[in-house]
Amino acid sequence: MLNSVIAGLSSGGGYALLGLCVVLTYRLVAVVNFAMAAVGAMGAFTMVSLTDDGLNVWPALFLGVAVSAALSGVLGALLIRWFGEHNERTKAAVTVAVYVAVMAVGLRLFGATSTGARRFPAPFDGAVFRIGDVVVSWAVVVSLAFAVAITVGVEVMLRRTLVGLRLQALSERPGTAQVVGISAPRLATAVWVAIGALTALVIILVAPRLGGDFSTLGKLIVTALAVAMVGGFRNLPLTLGGGLLLGCLEGVSASLSEVREYRGVIPFLVILVLLWWRSRHEVWDTAHSR
Numbered sequence: 001m002l003n004s005v006i007a008g009l010s011s012g013g014g015y016a017l018l019g020l021c022v023v024l025t026y027r028l029v030a031v032v033n034f035a036m037a038a039v040g041a042m043g044a045f046t047m048v049s050l051t052d053d054g055l056n057v058w059p060a061l062f063l064g065v066a067v068s069a070a071l072s073g074v075l076g077a078l079l080i081r082w083f084g085e086h087n088e089r090t091k092a093a094v095t096v097a098v099y100v101a102v103m104a105v106g107l108r109l110f111g112a113t114s115t116g117a118r119r120f121p122a123p124f125d126g127a128v129f130r131i132g133d134v135v136v137s138w139a140v141v142v143s144l145a146f147a148v149a150i151t152v153g154v155e156v157m158l159r160r161t162l163v164g165l166r167l168q169a170l171s172e173r174p175g176t177a178q179v180v181g182i183s184a185p186r187l188a189t190a191v192w193v194a195i196g197a198l199t200a201l202v203i204i205l206v207a208p209r210l211g212g213d214f215s216t217l218g219k220l221i222v223t224a225l226a227v228a229m230v231g232g233f234r235n236l237p238l239t240l241g242g243g244l245l246l247g248c249l250e251g252v253s254a255s256l257s258e259v260r261e262y263r264g265v266i267p268f269l270v271i272l273v274l275l276w277w278r279s280r281h282e283v284w285d286t287a288h289s290r
Helices: 002-029 036-052 057-083 088-110 138-160 162-172 174-179 184-210 214-218 220-230 236-254 260-289
Strands: 127-131 134-137
Touching (some): 002 138, 002 162, 036 184, 057 184, 088 214, 138 184, 214 220, 220 236
Antiparallel strands (some): 127 134
16 A cells, blocks of 8 residues: 555656646636647657657657747747637637647647557666665656645745745736736736646656556646646645645555546546535525624
């Protein structure tokens, strides 16, 4: 069981990172971005295709991240220019349409689940230490450290820096932010570019463990949304904990032969349980406010 939990932590760190990307996008530009994982997968597969063609891994990594950053930046610029005055549901619907388009293009370029699996570089597969019979790999340490660093770093940036204050003003009062001289479109586009680059790095990090095909990686948006819901799309530490919890649940379920084949359902169950719990909470608050 301990081995399964630690193995789950390896995936949980990646899930937490993806959930953090969803929460950051929502907090900073007020959009639930359903296309995020597919855009990150596009950059990851650009990188691995270039390395397959003989390019060194570092320039390939730079180009792959640049592709995702550019795609995300274009999506953000289009949303700002054409849907800036629309509500959050409309913007989310646009990202769903973009998700469908990017998945279709990605599957056409890189192949489906059975035909498009690629071998991603796995520089963090070595063992760091053992806990009894359990081997803790660098992948676990790096993914957890990366997730904690982003959680702490973003909280500090938002609370203690001028850029963070401007980003909060942009997300909470975009009209007022422009009145006081903050270039809202430029700052929002920069957020989209940064989120695209970060998502590509996370997808590249988790790809060796979660499957090297475009379909599997693009569908990680479901897991990312479940993790973001744990944090209420705002709380970064809770999102980090939600990712680790989801990874542990998957690790434990993988060790049980009765439910192993159905562990992919766990993110959907988490979403349903959270929706049910919050609907009951709202009913409870409404009943007591009368």
